[in-house]
Amino acid sequence: MSDTETLLINADIEITPAALRAIVENAKTRAGRDEKGHYRVDTYKITGQVISRFLSEYNFEAFARRPDSLPAEPRRI
Numbered sequence: 001m002s003d004t005e006t007l008l009i010n011a012d013i014e015i016t017p018a019a020l021r022a023i024v025e026n027a028k029t030r031a032g033r034d035e036k037g038h039y040r041v042d043t044y045k046i047t048g049q050v051i052s053r054f055l056s057e058y059n060f061e062a063f064a065r066r067p068d069s070l071p072a073e074p075r076r077i
Contacts, residue, residue: 006052013051023047 031041
């Protein structure tokens with residue numbers, strides 16, 4: 001695997017309720033309602049896509065390479 005390929009990972013992250021609400025509202029607006037008036041949108045998947053896009057656009061790779069990017073006390077497994 002090359003360093004330019006991407007991987008799909010599942011990770012627990014913390015975001016504010018306001019950020020999640022904004023993603024859901026924008027997803028609903030874009031998807032629109034179906035014939036029964038319901039929204040059919042996978043907010044789980046869209047949230048991951050939004051975060052992935054943000055990480056790509058704001059150079060997460062460079063941040064991850066910095067030794068000080070790790071939390072003060074990484075969780076041990």
